Amino acid sequence: MALEYDLLVVGGGINGAGIARDAAGRGLRVLLCEQHDLAQHTSSASTKLIHGGLRYLEYYEFKLVRKALQEREVLLRAAPHIIWPLRFVMPHDASQRPAWMIRAGLFLYDTLAKREILPASHGLNLREHAAGQPLKGDYRRGFVYSDGWVDDARLVTLNALDAHERGARILTRTKCVSARRDGERWHAVLESEANGRTQVLEVQARAIVNAAGPWAARFAQGVPGAKKNYGLRLIKGSHIVVKRLFDHPCAYIFQNPDKRIIFAIPYQDDFTLIGTTDLEYHGDAGRVEISGEEVAYLCEMANRYFTRQITAADVVWTYSGVRPLLDDSSENASAVTRDYLLECDAAGAPMLNVWGGKITTYRKLAEEALAMLSSNLGLQDRPWTDGAPLPGGDLQHPGKLVRRYDFDAFLQDVQRRYPWLPAQLAKRYARSYGARLERLIGTATSLAELGEELAPGLYEAEARYLVSTEWARSADDILWRRSKLGLYCQPQHVARLEAWLAQEHAGAAPLQSPQAV
Template identity: 55%
Template structure:
């Protein structure tokens, strides 16, 4: 073990959306920050969501008014800060009188429209599904529907861009680095880390420790920090399937099931659809979670109740599952467990503080980060004020948050680039597309082509600027190229990555 005596203000454990958001906010307020993540950024829960920035319409049924209001306000803030990875989407909700009465749905949508001070998104409207084009794929038994607004987000890139902004503001981001021990010594935390690639151990001292480990939050408290907690997370598994898109139009659908669950059916990656999610108690290792056959059958069955074009198992091109680390409020129904977040601050007898984060959802990560820093503010009297509500994420400084106008500008700047490639770069990298493209003046300048809209220059950019270390980091999280490559193309890219890493030593 090295004798590293570096002292930082804040040590953050966990490279999901909450940890990255806290690191970004703290670095922007002038604190010195180190963040460690035992795997890749967003490799756990934060890349396995339903990919929505939303208020949580169904949470109104459980009287989560504070959470829904905060999430609806954040929806507008995030839409402004990152219009390249977050964009509006209209959701069609076919009314099923067997599941919820129409008056209850209308009341929920009225509250949804007005609870959070909606400014940019269009209001709810009622649809005649027999005549509206949005009703064309819906079974004739469903005559009436409602259409409302929420937003889509590239969840893994949301995490990555928060970490990138944190690093550019001075934070140190360590991936594939596990926090193995943390002990209080002489008024500071002595934190031991182990590099997962080299096995080398280092120690950092920190004035405060923030535990944003998600599903592993209790493990960090108990095993790593040697403390006790009176709170627990409740692990709930949510699974999704990906199928070819089976309707016309850009709208998404939200359908109700007889068990009171709601299922989202969203356009995904231009020609695909993302369907989910389930809500199942989970007691295994978070690392081992996967979509079970019973969950896939459940999602197909719910979709087939509403849509004329029935799905079959062979339509499923991909599935994934994530573990949501919800704060355990002792609710009997997994769907009723609060999606709100709770903090536990351990700073007894003037000791260096340990702040642990329980629960939370992607939409409220920025506000969660602000509240987390509020809790440790007494320990850092010189810490700056909150700033992220007006700050853009990297690549998000698009004039008037008008992505379509920005895309048109990119097309004029790079007339040699196919429209699909321009959109791909614009969506993932925003204004930083110009950094990625660099001096390229033709497609040939982008290097080897691994598949549709996937060139060597992008892969190199991700290795050099965004902490990518493996082919999966690129194909599954920083991009979704993996959904569009053949087995042979994936194999060729994996071989290229291995060769590149070998040359880099």
């Protein structure tokens, strides 16, 4: 007999996870299925920014920028462990956009939405500011403004975790192979493979959300009788990571001769992240890789500004993703809108297609999706996520009267409670897990009690937590999506972790959600 749900969400990226969380919090019976790992594709391949999109002002995307700026403040409060303020320095290149235009754009950026956490923009003398030291001498003046940094893959996982703890069922490595409408119900077939076995699960749902990202158009086409009035353009974005190019905490935004911009951002303490490219993509969305030309382009653009020159040989890691953007017929890939469109086919049991979007506006997208489905699903509850912290985001500081999103005060309290944790590990735990790091550490009172160090900085206690609570199944899940410890690993570390996973969890059954801790 098929299991019954109110809502089936297809896709475990940021939009699918956000919709599942919102729906579960309103009391709906929710099932989310993801064909691979959570955030395995687009949602872990962003530039890691919660931002309004300063450059979108040039394309008159004022509505999108305002909505994103409003969400920036909401998310900074909801997850202050994985999202935090970041100052961006823009050296002024007189051969590019004129200074008056930049000042006007920054003024608009500061005032389009209310700011309570982030400081305003202002001009900068690069000869006197620390951010000027790594730059070539030609750059004397610039501007500085604020946005937010995000651990994008963890943002997806925390939304899925919150959904699960509110009653949703989360199935990773589980593909929706078919869906058909039967009056007021959807009948769907899910398939999962684990330990060499294929398991089939039949489900019924009152509504389906197609949040399959780059595969959304293909999924919609495969559903008999489903409407699909819009399409996607797949835009490839690639990034490179090099050893740290500067010591200060600011990021850079560089204007380039082709009118594009790239970012150079402090990354994982020891590195600099540089990106992104914008290229039309027509290949397999699951196998996207950076090209040699993209590496050369990013190095060249960084070398226009930094005194320390880099080449492909300096690149320690790269990642690429495909952004599924709403097809608005723009000739320039960089000009394709980053806004989203929700299309609801309500001829019988509703199916809602998610076209486009950006990580910053995922929560608002989820609210709008539930509003569109509310009459079909009989929803009475009002929107609730705008004031609710994500798991670990409620940073409490006993005995101190501070804002709950004050991470520095929280970290000091962590170091006081766990003096035996090395400073770097304490900071990483606090950043990754926030107020929930106690669940990972448990009753341990020494580093040895966290178990074997399976890879640099990764102890058994954390690996077990990630498997039991956050759906991790492979070394890549742990080293690249739940953390970025892969940057410090050699092949033997990966092999050791894979062996540990195989031994520890050989009996794990497919189509299972982890138990909430």
